[in-house]
Amino acid sequence: MFWVIALALPVLLLAAVEGVLRLTGVAEPAPLFIPEPAHPEFSFTNPKVVGRFFARPELAPDLSVETSFFHTDRPADGIRLVVQGGSSAAGFPYGYGASLAGMLEQRLRRRYPDRPVEVISTAMSAVNTWALADFVDEIIALSPDAVLIYAGHNEYLGIFGVGSVYSASSSPAMTRWLQRIRRLRLYRVLEALLAPVPADDSSGGTLMARIAGEKRIPYDSTLFRRGAEQYAGNLDRILSRYRGAGIPVFLATLASNERDQPPFESEDPEESAAAMSAARQALEQSNWPEATERFNALTEAYPQSATFPWFLARSLDRDDQPVEAATHYRRARDLDQLRFRAPTVFNDVVREAASKGGAVLVDVHGRFAAESPGGAVGDSLMLEHLHPNLEGYFLLADAFYDALLESALLPAGRDIGDDVAWQEIPLSDGERWFARYKLQRLLRNWPFTDTPGPVALPVAGSVPEELAQSLYRQETNWLNMQQRLKTWYRGRGNTTEYRRVATILADAFPFVESAQLEAGSLLVAQGRPLDALRYLHRAARYAGDRPAPALLELAGAYAAAGYSDQARQVLEQLLAREPGNAAAQKRLRALGQSD
Secondary structure (H helix, E strand, O other), rough: OHHHHHHHHHHHHHHHHHHHHHHHHHOOOOOEEEEEEOOOEEEEEOHHHHHHHHOOOHHOOOOOOOOOOOOOOOOOOEEEEEEEEHHHHHHOOHHHHHHHHHHHHHHHHHHHHOOOEEEEEEEOOOOOOHHHHHHHHHHHOOOOOOOEEEEEOOOOOOOOOEEEEOOOOHHHHHHHHHHHOOOHHHHHHHHHHOOOOOOOOOOOOOOOHHOOOOOOOOOHHHHEEEHHHHHHHHHEEEHHHHOOOOOEEEEEEOOOOOOOOOOOOOOOOOHHHHHHHHHHHHHHHHHHHHHHHHHHHHHOOOOOOHHHHHHHHHHHHHOOOOHHHHHHHHHHHHOOOOOOOOOOHHHHHHHHHHHHHHOOOEOOHHHHHHHHHHOOOOOOOOOOOEOOHHHHHHHHHHHHHHHHHHOOOOOOOOOOOOHHHHOOOOOOHHHHHHHEEEEEHHOOOOOOOOOOOOOOOOOOOOOEEEEHHHOOOOOOOHHHHHHHHHHHHHHHOOOOHHHHHHHHHHHOOOOOOOOHHHHHHHHHHHHOHHHHHHHHHHHHHOOOOOHHHHHHHHHHHHHHHHOOOHHHHHHHHHHHHHHOOOOHHHHHHHHOOOO
């Protein structure tokens, strides 16, 4: 008994300290989802959730999830999906409107105008499957209809990546153990006390420049294999936990710029310089047979080089041999030692994980290749090394949309064609211009150039461009830019863009009555009463003690959509509150006459 008590006392003491810390809220890990303080019926993904992976907030990179609200209590008749992934899933550099969640939500809301649709994004830059696995339990608690995963490019150089400056451990088992123990308040307090003071980083470089610890990871090296094993192991664990909770998962293959992004880092011996010069000269002189022969010889002589197969592919491409070129483009991508792009083996891992884990495979790479010249993904769908352009992001969302419909997971609804969905991308002109400047900043830094420099903004040629420049210079914020854009479009009579920005704002702030009423009224005026119902119901809910405008507009939308009974119920509801409302009385009489 003495020894039992002696051994138990330290454990009990530590447990007591842990309990006190939990009760007082000290060192609480950042939750994935938090309620909106002013409207607790809504929650959103915590912008500072990345802090949970670091001992102190100032040690974490400046990363966040873009704010998008959803119901804290899931609506009984709602459709709820959750997106997991990195910056490509998050829609960089455009933001939420071009993201997988934003584009899918817009399309599904058009398909199901009478049901609450929520596509919740947890995607953010630099995270990989370690973060995805850490989020699983909190996502399961949301009871989503499905989880959509597009992730893998950050497995080497993302947070906890095997070659990242933010690597936790060389052992996957140790990293998993650290993630579990980091949830203890006592551990977090001690970790914060013992963590080194962060150095003052005044380099001003991009996250890509700061996060790469191992800038050279050769193909099939020990570190390369560790990254692939980490990816496979984490995906298996993620899918197993979702399967145990009965939540379907849609897991996608990965696409990157194979054709038009030369390798960043390559192993090119000095003795190959003369042969390389001769081969490039033949290429520049359009002597395709000679160039192909020379590059092929270099590729065989130096199998670890990423440069030679890329130039070989270029020569084959120009000699109208696209199928052969695509093979060498992918080989060059795989041999690129700077691991910002997932290698081909990762898509093999995805297929095997989906097969073993019961996930629905979404072949995003196959879709991108099918839409690319010669089957090699390039600048027609990509902005740089791996982030899609708008057409690419639309194709990414469309691949998941088609997979969702083919799975029969979703109920029957209106058929929304690709052309309609493309025209209604929830992205304003200001956001498109802002994305250009963010992209320029990325391309003006390592690894795209060895001489980093600032972005020189041109003279703005339009109001959207001017507002985007103000946002880029941090002279305004996103909300102010969108509001000023909306006013400008309204003044110019551009009803299409006016409605686009109005609905973007209404979806961004679902509890703001005026935004809902404006968006709903515009949709009714443009002959889309069914789509207006979502916004007008919100407007009526948050109208406070002045519900008449929202209820009148809601009744008008129901009537225009052919739902006379619902229109009548709304008008009677209004008259019960305001018996003398002449407009409601007139509309009710008109409904009676029409019957």
